[in-house]
Amino acid sequence: MTQSVVVQVGQCGNQVGCRFWDLALREHAAVNKKGIYDEALSGFFRNVDTRSGGDGHDVSKGKICSLKARALLIDMEEGVVNEILQGPLRDVFDSKQLITDVSGSGNNWAVGHRLYGCQYRENIVEKLRKTAEHCDCLQCFFIIHSMGGGTGSGLGTFVLNLLEDEFPEVYRFVTSVYPSGEDDVITSPYNSVLAMKELNEHADCVLPIENEALFDIVNKINQMVKSGKLGSIVKQNSLVTSSAGSTKTLQEKPFDAMNNIIANLLLNLTSSARFEGSLNMDLNEISMNLVPFPRLHYLVSSLTPLYTLADVNIPSRRLDQMFSDAFSRDHQLIRADPKHSLYLACALLVRGNVQVSDLRRNIERLKPSLHFISWNQEGWKTGLCSVPPVGHSHSLLALANNTCVKPTFMELKTRFMKLYKKKAHLHHYLHIDGMEQSCFSEAILSLSDLIEEYNELDASKGGPRRDPSRLKIAV
Template identity: 95%
Template sequence: MAQSVVVQVGQCGNQVGCRFWDLALREHAAVNKKGIYDEALSSFFRNVDTRSGGDGPDIYKGKICSLKARALLIDMEEGVVNEILQGPLRDVFDSKQLITDVSGSGNNWAVGHKLYGYQYRENIVEKLRKAAEHCDCLQCFFIIHSMGGGTGSGLGTFVLNLLEDEFPEVYRFVTSVYPSGEDDVITSPYNTVLAMKELNEHADCVLPIENESLFDIVNKIHQMINSGKLGSTVKQNSLVTSSAGSAKTVQEKPFDAMNNIVANLLLNLTSSARFEGSLNMDLNEISMNLVPFPRLHYLVSSLTPLYTLADVNVPSRRLDQMFSDAFSREHQLIQADPKHSLYLACALLVRGNVQVSDLRRNIERLKPSLHFVSWNQEGWKTGLCSVPPVGHSHSLLSLANNTCVKPTFIELKDRFMKLYKKKAHLHHYLHIDGMEQSCFSEAILSLSDLIEEYNELDATKGGPRTDPSRLKIAV
């Protein structure tokens, strides 16, 4: 069984990562009731002998093994990591696999990338190698970070570069949370565009997620619960509603619930790596099948049904409706409409009691309404994992390589240029050693080139194949 290592960088990365490990433990506990270390657990956890008196996670207390997450936790403010280490998951993380500082990156990409990156380089490399040494067959690194702040964007992309240097043959999946247009960090457009250049050049796959979409989904879940349309009963201590047994009105941005959605995305993405299935999909197959052009590796994700994210007791939603929902705007984790844009390829990862025939039937039903590039009309990749999310019968994750990401990037470019034309706040970046104004011009050029590549694909919608001399084929 192949193993993966999760690298959590910055406040957002560590909060999302903590939710992922919590939910993953719940899933494994539901399947592995005897608490025996097996291949499924080995994919994301290692086994540490506790006979010398150590203490494992609660679900395995009393057993010989103690589970340790294959994770590296990095943050230049120690608050979130300290919270995790004082919480119920404290025993899941290896204290030797933590890197923290106290001052933070001041919402400045240059501080995270140029200052802390070089300061902590050797320490990070050492801990990455240690994590790799604990793997029999290292398949993938997952980086979880946000794009708008300083540590997540700057140090997160520095770690990405290190991974390419140190482990060039290991796939690099990046889950990137993008700020909304109303983000309270005024320099977030700078940080995001500077980070985008690194993602363009060094990631194998990027799953972009927008805070605005997460907030809309959480609001929709609450409306569904409060309207009574589902005839639902909210479970006690629901992960999304977070109050004890009743749905509360969303007044402030519910970051715990939003982080939970991203964690659910990662649970579904990694389900085939963690559990058996009739049509398991390796993580490397996602990159191989969904990324025909190396820079166009941004995959739009959608989750359905939404109520699986809310810990709601409801009757099973009709299977066909679940597939239809996966292609609707309301279920996308960025503000996008893939159904009316151009598909390069699409993956469907289904969990639960679903048959291959169900998959094929729904793909055939939906194909006429979806626009695929002329040279990849059969560009579908499918996976079936037999273990559903805890408490539910089935779920579906769709990953689409689709030109619908382009508006997100255009809006980001516009927000960047509004600041950059005025040279606003540039001095905060340029006083950092190694940071030149050319870093900004190179970053915006990289983003502009990316947008242009999507424009060239859109121009071929329904037409002849794009000239691959401009869009280099991935090998």
């Protein structure tokens, strides 16, 4: 059985990670009612003997002694991590796998990447190695972070670099939360573009998620619930944005609903690694099948359904609607429209009582309305996990390598240039050792090159294309 490790960096990364572990435990509890430590649990949890006289080492099989998440929690402010350690999930995290400071990164990528990166490098490497030692077959690192703040963007991408250096053969999957245009962190465009350069160079796959898209989804669900459009009865715990029944504090915070959406995305993404299925998808297969060019590894995600109606016996028409929804703008976790852009490849990860024939039928039904690149017309990858999310009969996560991510990056570049042309706030970055103005010019060049690669694909209308990276080598 393969294992994966989750690295949570910064406030956003730790809040989303906490939601993921909470919901993952609920899923395993719903399936594993006898509390037996099995292969499904071993993918993301260790079984540690903490009983009196126990040495704290892993227990291979049998009754659960104490589940410990395969996780590393990093934040340069103590608040969020301390809150987790005082909450219902406090026993799930190994106290030796935490790294915190008190002053924070001041919304400055350079502080997180250069200052704290150098200061905590050895400590981070030691804890990463310790985590890896507890794995029989380490398959994947998941990094969860935000792009707008200093710790998430700076230290998050520093950890990404370390992972490539220390574990070059282990897959690096990054979930990056992008700030909105009205973000209250004025330096977020700098932080995001500086982080983008690192993601371009060191990640295997990136799931970009926009705060604005999450906000739109939360509002849409709330409006539908209030209007009664979801039907007369909505199942308890069926809203993706709801954390009812989970181990949460009584007073929900503003970003909890948005964080739950990301956590549900990660639940669906990792379901094949945690549960059995007739067509389970190896996590490494996502990169192998969806990333034809190394830098074009940004995948657009969409999640459906966002709710489940009271009637359990869902007719095939509603099942087909779930597939249609996965390709609609309302279910995308970035503000994009893949249907009107060019697909390089697409993966469908389905959970629940769905047959392979249902997958094939819906792919054939949807194909005529989707524009795939000429040399990959059959670029579909499918996964089928038999265990549905709690409160649902089935669900679908679609991952698309699609040129529709380009407008997100173009908008980010525009916001960066508005600040950079005025040299606004640069001094906050340049006083950090090792940080020079050339870091900004290199970062914006990296982003511009990425945008140009998407432009080339769009201009070719999906026709034959030379690999830009090969062109650069040839020159």
